[in-house]
Amino acid sequence: MFEPHTLPHVVSEPHVIVRGEGVRVWDSEGRSYIDAMSSMLCANLGYSESRLIEAAAQQMARLPFYASFGHRTADVPLALADDLAEIAPIPMGRTFFANSGAEANDSAFKIAWYYHACLGRTGRTKIISHENAYHGTTVAAGSATGIEPIHRGFGLPLPSFLKVPCPDPRTSEGLDDEQFTDYLIARLELLIEAEGADTIAAFIGEPILGAGGIIVPPPGYYGRVQDVLARHDILFIADEVITGFGRTGSMFATTEFGLSPDMITLAKGLSSAYLPISAVMVSDRVVEAIANGSNAVGAFGHGFTYSGHPVAAAVARETLAVLTERNIPQHVRDLAPVLAEGLGEYWNVKGVTDVRGHGFLRAVTFDPVAFGMEEGEIGATLAARAADNGVLVRAVGDSIGFAPPLISTRAELSEMLDRFAAAYRSVP
Numbered sequence: 001m002f003e004p005h006t007l008p009h010v011v012s013e014p015h016v017i018v019r020g021e022g023v024r025v026w027d028s029e030g031r032s033y034i035d036a037m038s039s040m041l042c043a044n045l046g047y048s049e050s051r052l053i054e055a056a057a058q059q060m061a062r063l064p065f066y067a068s069f070g071h072r073t074a075d076v077p078l079a080l081a082d083d084l085a086e087i088a089p090i091p092m093g094r095t096f097f098a099n100s101g102a103e104a105n106d107s108a109f110k111i112a113w114y115y116h117a118c119l120g121r122t123g124r125t126k127i128i129s130h131e132n133a134y135h136g137t138t139v140a141a142g143s144a145t146g147i148e149p150i151h152r153g154f155g156l157p158l159p160s161f162l163k164v165p166c167p168d169p170r171t172s173e174g175l176d177d178e179q180f181t182d183y184l185i186a187r188l189e190l191l192i193e194a195e196g197a198d199t200i201a202a203f204i205g206e207p208i209l210g211a212g213g214i215i216v217p218p219p220g221y222y223g224r225v226q227d228v229l230a231r232h233d234i235l236f237i238a239d240e241v242i243t244g245f246g247r248t249g250s251m252f253a254t255t256e257f258g259l260s261p262d263m264i265t266l267a268k269g270l271s272s273a274y275l276p277i278s279a280v281m282v283s284d285r286v287v288e289a290i291a292n293g294s295n296a297v298g299a300f301g302h303g304f305t306y307s308g309h310p311v312a313a314a315v316a317r318e319t320l321a322v323l324t325e326r327n328i329p330q331h332v333r334d335l336a337p338v339l340a341e342g343l344g345e346y347w348n349v350k351g352v353t354d355v356r357g358h359g360f361l362r363a364v365t366f367d368p369v370a371f372g373m374e375e376g377e378i379g380a381t382l383a384a385r386a387a388d389n390g391v392l393v394r395a396v397g398d399s400i401g402f403a404p405p406l407i408s409t410r411a412e413l414s415e416m417l418d419r420f421a422a423a424y425r426s427v428p
């Protein structure tokens with residue numbers, strides 16, 4: 001996990017970043033780094049995209065803010081919703097805006113609950129997610145998150161949040177992909193049977209689990225999950241907060257993995273992180289049920305003051321334009337082999353137990369024992385040495401994550417790999 005919970009500034013001096021340009025950032029000491037993690041897997045267009053800066057400035061001058069809570073709204077979020085509907089991987093006629101990934105996921109849960117209420121199924125309140133999933137840290141999204149430090153000390157997860165095993169091929173204990181998927185699906189079916197399908201509202205999953213360790217589920221896994229969910233009228237929410245907008249080499253991982261979610265949650269890459277904005281795209285099926293049933297249930301009492309903030313929405317519109325005009329997903333597809341091959345070299349060196357990933361989302365796992373270290377120590381050591389060598393990566397336990405800006409050139413990817421290789425060589 002990317003240690004969002006550890007409040008590093010409480011326990012040590014923070015590393016302060018003061019400037020950015022392209023795929024590089026500079027710290028308060030004047031040292032420069034190539035950023036192999038796009039900060040928190042989100043600065044997808046790098047740190048100096050003038051079109052986004054200009055879009056923000058123009059919108060700030062035209063209408064810096066008007067709320068979209070209730071009937072009255074600014075024009076820009078409406079236009080952004082149209083843009084999203086146009087590129088949606090499956091018909092998704094409506095979008096709800098929020099400000100963070102966690103808020104988007106909380107909102108998706110409430111839409112799921114409301115959807116079932118509109119159909120008269122008021123008993124459907126439970127949400128299923130994966131162990132090791134990361135969906136944010138608010139009370140509801142944090143309950144869906146399957147990472148223990150997000151729960152500890154907070155009384156989470158809430159009792160209506162259920163977990164199924166993580167589809168991590170490293171835990172397959174010798175089963176092949178198909179057998180492992182059979183096992184995972186059997187566990188899902190057992191849980192649904194034990195709880196009763198009529199108590200379950202939705203299942204949320206990341207197409208590739210990010211903060212839990214950059215885990216690519218076995219091929220076909222989500223397709224089979226969807227079949228089970230469809231049989232039981234349980235909604236499927238695809239959390240594309242990391243995978244959305246090009247990181248996997250497609251605009252949406254949903255398309256790439258052939259999924260048909262009822263909702264897709266989005267954040268990070270939506271504005272290339274230049275301003276906070278997130279979204280829940282809602283499928284026509286769900287919208288229709290809500291439109292038909294909401295008079296009986298009453299208004300959907302949910303929203304945020306800054307939902308669809310016009311300046312953030314203007315930046316998001318421009319981000320989508322840049323992604324499309326420059327065909328950034330294709331660029332990721334073209335250059336992903338540079339990362340795959342460069343990191344693939346680690347299969348041949350001391351102390352590596354796994355190399356994995358997809359598109360511009362990859363990880364290498366190191367064995368602390370091979371370095372005479374305790375668990376977690378080699379990851380932290382390598383991340384620190386990487387910074388010493390001018391490249392920023394993130395340790396997820398003893399895995400090192402790579403999620404470079406999507407605009408990275410071949411030369412910049414090679415430089416990231418070379419700098420990390422120097423960091424690896426510096427560890428005895």
Ligand code: PLP
Nearest residue numbers: 100101102134135136210241242
């Ligand atoms: N969902 C996924 C897949 C994420 O990776 C994250 C954050 O890393 C979130 C949700 C939560 O997003 P936020 O930190 O904006 O609340």
